[in-house]
Amino acid sequence: xxxxxxxxxxxxxxxxxxxxxxxxxxxxxxxxxxxxxxxxxxxxxxxxxxxxxxxxxxxxxxxxxxxxxxxxxxxxxxxxxxxxxxxxxxxxxxxxxxxxxxxxxxxxxxxxxxxxxxxxxxxxxxxxxxxxxxxxxxxxxxxxxxxxxxxxxxxxxxxxxxxxxxxxxxxxxxxxxxxxxxxxxxxxxxxxxxxxxxxxxxxxxxxxxxxxxxxxxxxxxxxxxxxxxxxxxxxxxxxxxxxxxxxxxxxxxxxxxxxxxxxxxxxxxxxxxxxxxxxxxxxxxxxxxxxxxxxxxxxxxxxxx
Amino acid sequence: xxxxxxxxxxxxxxxxxxxxxxxxxxxxxxxxxxxxxxxxxxxxxxxxxxxxxxxxxxxxxxxxxxxxxxxxxxxxxxxxxxxxxxxxxxxxxxxxxxxxxxxxxxxxxxxxxxxxxxxxxxxxxxxxxxxxxxxxxxxxxxxxxxxxxxxxxxxxxxxxxxxxxxxxxxxxxxxxxxxx
Numbered sequence: 001x002x003x004x005x006x007x008x009x010x011x012x013x014x015x016x017x018x019x020x021x022x023x024x025x026x027x028x029x030x031x032x033x034x035x036x037x038x039x040x041x042x043x044x045x046x047x048x049x050x051x052x053x054x055x056x057x058x059x060x061x062x063x064x065x066x067x068x069x070x071x072x073x074x075x076x077x078x079x080x081x082x083x084x085x086x087x088x089x090x091x092x093x094x095x096x097x098x099x100x101x102x103x104x105x106x107x108x109x110x111x112x113x114x115x116x117x118x119x120x121x122x123x124x125x126x127x128x129x130x131x132x133x134x135x136x137x138x139x140x141x142x143x144x145x146x147x148x149x150x151x152x153x154x155x156x157x158x159x160x161x162x163x164x165x166x167x168x169x170x171x172x173x174x175x176x177x178x179x180x181x182x183x184x185x186x187x188x189x190x191x192x193x194x195x196x197x198x199x200x201x202x203x204x205x206x207x208x209x210x211x212x213x214x215x216x217x218x219x220x221x222x223x224x225x226x227x228x229x230x231x232x233x234x235x236x237x238x239x240x241x242x243x244x245x246x247x248x249x250x251x252x253x254x255x256x257x258x259x260x261x262x263x264x265x266x267x268x269x270x271x272x273x274x275x276x277x278x279x280x281x282x283x284x285x286x287x288x289x290x291x292x293x294x295x296x297x298x299x300x301x302x303x304x305x
Numbered sequence: 306x307x308x309x310x311x312x313x314x315x316x317x318x319x320x321x322x323x324x325x326x327x328x329x330x331x332x333x334x335x336x337x338x339x340x341x342x343x344x345x346x347x348x349x350x351x352x353x354x355x356x357x358x359x360x361x362x363x364x365x366x367x368x369x370x371x372x373x374x375x376x377x378x379x380x381x382x383x384x385x386x387x388x389x390x391x392x393x394x395x396x397x398x399x400x401x402x403x404x405x406x407x408x409x410x411x412x413x414x415x416x417x418x419x420x421x422x423x424x425x426x427x428x429x430x431x432x433x434x435x436x437x438x439x440x441x442x443x444x445x446x447x448x449x450x451x452x453x454x455x456x457x458x459x460x461x462x463x464x465x466x467x468x469x470x471x472x473x474x475x476x477x478x479x480x481x482x483x484x485x
Contacts, residue, residue: 017385020385020386021385021386024370024386024387024388024389025386027388027389028373031422031423032423032424033422033423035422036373036374036422037373037374037418038372038373038374038375038378039378066373296373296383297383300373300378300383300384301378301379301381301382301383301384302379302380302381302382
């Protein structure tokens with residue numbers, strides 16, 4: 001593995017190997033000294049051209065737990081404001097001497113372009129509505145911890161699938177691990193074309209609610225236009241929100257996941273968000289372990305093609 | 306490939322080392338036997354079993370993966386990680402590290418760093434089934450099953466019934482460069 005850009009091209013062995021290592025890193029994170037020297041002397045640059053708290057902090061925590069140094073970049077205070085191009089920004093930071101770049105950008109494919117420009121591993125930290133592979137890996141890890149594996153599990157991905165890089169990453173990773181996936185959203189929030197996706201679709205959550213082992217809720221992405229295609233937040237909650245009432249109708253061992261940030265009262269009720277069957281905080285902890293695993297796999301040895 | 310120890314030799318060596326550990330430490334209290342991934346782990350379990358037989362009381366044994374503490378991560382493919390599980394707190398206890406082959410000493414250096422991140426043992430000792438020489442660091446074993454003089458080009462492998470098809474210690478001249 002040279003870069004981590006998408007879950008579409010990861011085979012089962014690659015995903016399982018990343019998750020297996022993440023399990024060990026989770027143990028490391030629970031030790032009195034939650035730090036190992038594996039990446040001592042390496043520098044990880046986090047280049048987030050879009051706002052982010054959890055993903056950036058998660059990568060920084062992961063890098064530091066592996067003893068790597070971190071450098072971060074935020075567009076609001078950078079020379080981008082002065083008109084510098086993405087390529088020049090990337091090459092400048094690369095020339096300072098970094099060993100890995102984590103890139104988040106609003107443009108689809110941005111991380112691939114960066115990977116063409118530099119000779120260090122690149123991790124896609126989210127490109128537009130396209131891919132966010134470490135999120136999918138942490139979701140798979142969370143589900144695997146709960147059920148032992150994803151084979152045969154029925155997973156619903158509910159909400160703004162059209163604008164969601166999380167959904168696009170999860171669909172391929174979860175399907176590769178053997179899960180059966182249904183996308184559930186208003187027609188205006190389903191992808192225009194799901195040809196080639198290993199999924200079923202539905203526009204009525206209540207019809208199929210009781211079939212699933214995992215319900216994965218997505219945030220309505222107002223910043224990508226998600227909120228403009230249904231009448232009101234109240235109506236969205238009424239038809240697609242995980243309300244306390246819907247929660248009570250799920251199978252007893254069904255769990256609820258959400259990539260965060262949660263908007264309580266729209267896609268998830270506050271009571272559901274605080275329910276023990278909602279695994280959101282576990283997802284966050286697993287995120288650090290999965291990112292340690294990704295950094296270790298990309299930098300902890302000589303790359304094998 | 307030459308067999309230099311057979312399964313009976315391995316069993317006798319482990320039994321002797323068990324007695325030596327008890328003699329040196331004046332009994333089995335405070336002992337924790339910790340195997341280094343991979344072949345050290347079953348060896349540690351067997352050693353703990355031998356000691357428990359002699360003492361008539363169970364001896365805790367654990368496993369240590371040193372992959373994240375290696376000093377040569379930049380010169381080899383990414384190694385997959387094994388579990389690190391030590392069932393008791395190692396603070397103020399006597400930890401006996403167990404590995405199959407002592408060679409350059411770099412694995413043991415890494416294991417000492419890994420242990421230090423888990424706690425502060427009162428004493429750390431080292432037991433190995435084979436010492437093949439060619440140390441690159443000032444490290445020695447407290448308990449040795451067999452000293453086997455080797456050349457750098459030879460490859461020493463330990464096979465154990467619990468993880469391999471057969472059991473014994475083998476020297477193979479075909480490998481060039483050896484193995485850490």
